[in-house]
Amino acid sequence: MKEFKPVKEGKVREIYDIGDNLIMVATDRISAFDVILKNKITKKGTVLTQMSKFWFDYTKDFVPNHMVSVDVKDMPEFFQNENFDGNSMLCKKLEMLPIECIVRGYITGSGWASYKENGTVCGIKLPEGLKESEKLPEPIFTPSTKAEIGDHDENIDFDTCVKVLEKAYPGRGEELATKIRDYTIGLYNKCSEYALTRGIIIADTKFEFGLDENGEVLIADEMLTPDSSRFWPLEGYEAGKGQPSFDKQFVRDWLKANPDSDYNLPSDVIDKTIEKYKEAYKLLSGKEIQ
Ligand SMILES: Nc1ncnc2c1ncn2[C@@H]1O[C@H](COP(=O)(O)OP(=O)(O)O)[C@@H](O)[C@H]1O
Ligand SMILES: [Mg+2]
Numbered sequence: 001m002k003e004f005k006p007v008k009e010g011k012v013r014e015i016y017d018i019g020d021n022l023i024m025v026a027t028d029r030i031s032a033f034d035v036i037l038k039n040k041i042t043k044k045g046t047v048l049t050q051m052s053k054f055w056f057d058y059t060k061d062f063v064p065n066h067m068v069s070v071d072v073k074d075m076p077e078f079f080q081n082e083n084f085d086g087n088s089m090l091c092k093k094l095e096m097l098p099i100e101c102i103v104r105g106y107i108t109g110s111g112w113a114s115y116k117e118n119g120t121v122c123g124i125k126l127p128e129g130l131k132e133s134e135k136l137p138e139p140i141f142t143p144s145t146k147a148e149i150g151d152h153d154e155n156i157d158f159d160t161c162v163k164v165l166e167k168a169y170p171g172r173g174e175e176l177a178t179k180i181r182d183y184t185i186g187l188y189n190k191c192s193e194y195a196l197t198r199g200i201i202i203a204d205t206k207f208e209f210g211l212d213e214n215g216e217v218l219i220a221d222e223m224l225t226p227d228s229s230r231f232w233p234l235e236g237y238e239a240g241k242g243q244p245s246f247d248k249q250f251v252r253d254w255l256k257a258n259p260d261s262d263y264n265l266p267s268d269v270i271d272k273t274i275e276k277y278k279e280a281y282k283l284l285s286g287k288e289i290q
Contacts, residue, residue, distance in 0.1 A: 001077045011036055012227060017093070018076055021068060024049075025088045026222070030273070032251045032263075039265045045087035047277040047289055048225045052089065054285045055191060055223040062190065063183050066091040066210065066220040086290075094210025094220050098146050098168060099161055100153055101180050103188040105139040106203040108132065108230065108242070110155070123157030133203070133232075134239040139188050141181045179217050180209050191224055198283045200246065201237055205229035231280060247276045 004023075006014040011031050016023040026045035030037050049070060056065040068090040072080045075090055104111050104121070107130050111121045119125060122142035130136075143161045144153040156164070158177065166173025184207050192202040206228050208221040222228050231246035245252065250272045255261065265273075278289050 004076065004078050013222075016079075020093055022091045022093050023075060023079060023084075023088050024091055024222070025084060027087070030248070030251065032248055032255055035263055037251070037263045037265060039270050041270060041273055041277065043086075043274060043289055044277050047281045048222065048227060049087045049089050050289060051225050051281055051284065052223045054281075056219075058194070059187055059190060059219075059223075063187060064216065064218045065223070066094055066218050068092060091220065092212060092218070094212055094218060096146075096208060096210040096220065097176065097180065097217075098164060099177075099180065099209075100144045100146055101184040101207040101209065102142045102144060102204065103139050103184045103207070104136065104142055104204040105188060105192055106133055106135050106201070106230075106232075108203055111142060111204070114155070122155050123159075131239040132241060133237075133243050139185055139192075141184055143181075176217065180207075183207075183209065183217070183219065187219070195224075195231075195284060196234060199234045200280065200283055201232040201234050201243075203230040203232055203243070226277070226280060246280055247273065250276070 004016045004018065007017045008015040012027055012029050014025045014027060016025070026048040028040040028042055028044045030039070030041045030044060053067065053070050056067040068074065070089050072085050072088060075084070075088065079088060107115055107126070112132055114121045115126055115130060119128065121140060124140050124142070127137065141158070142155060144155045145164060147153045158181065162173045162177040165176045169176060187207065188202070188205065195202050202224065205224055207219055207223065209217050210220045212218055226247040232243040233246055237243060250269050251265065254265065254269045255263070281287070281289055
């Protein structure tokens with residue numbers, strides 16, 4: 001049997017290169033405050049992979065995507081075991097565009113920080129008097145460049161996005177920037193409206209797009225998971241303050257209250273966190289994670 005080693009190990013995900021395709025594996029690792037915790041959150045990887053699958057299916061007629069299969073039977077033999085079953089996605093290998101496509105429907109995080117400073121986010125002027133976590137009149141596209149390892153991603157305005165893409169793809173900058181902006185806003189609208197009917201506010205999210213062998217734009221990476229998005233419970237939502245995170249709130253609260261824990265969570269916090277991930281998946285997809 002041919003063995004594979006990940007070509008990339010991120011904080012949470014591992015990527016395997018199997019030729020024309022990639023296998024993206026979501027592990028059960030969890031990070032909070034930018035640190036990887038000592039504990040594993042059993043099935044978190046499966047929840048995240050199945051959630052991306054749900055959204056890729058939900059939006060496939062609107063934007064083509066990189067997903068080929070989440071069935072390990074479609075993967076090389078090395079992957080056909082419980083370590084990969086459920087948490088792995090076989091994807092088309094693409095040439096990734098060097099832009100992180102962030103969309104915000106609510107004002108929070110670095111967007112809120114920028115707005116408080118000068119009333120704008122990524123060059124977009126917002127109405128005066130917005131409160132923290134308030135819904136924006138319309139979702140906004142706030143791209144950033146993909147930083148080299150170690151650097152922080154840099155927020156850019158739309159014109160800079162055009163320039164970055166023009167440099168990478170001469171003659172296609174305007175077309176590609178417009179396309180990924182319109183896809184990003186369109187996907188956010190469609191999916192956040194749906195999530196709201198299931199009791200979840202998607203405050204913001206990040207999409208990544210790539211080009212296939214014909215130069216077509218596909219959505220890639222993970223899609224609308226709690227790792228790439230801010231999910232808030234609709235119940236109890238109120239502008240004017242920070243909102244609890246749907247999935248990591250127990251973890252964050254406990255870590256703050258236990259600064260000497262060395263990032264080692266007790267089992268009840270782990271259990272509650274697992275339940276939150278499963279609950280988010282069930283609310284959105286109507287299905288249970290086995
Ligand atoms: N279909 C794809 N083809 C090629 N690369 C992809 C595809 N989907 C996602 N990627 C890339 O795989 C990588 C996933 O790594 P990740 O664990 O998210 O770490 P990071 O975001 O820090 O690079 C990202 O660089 C992402 O752009
Ligand atoms: Mg990433």
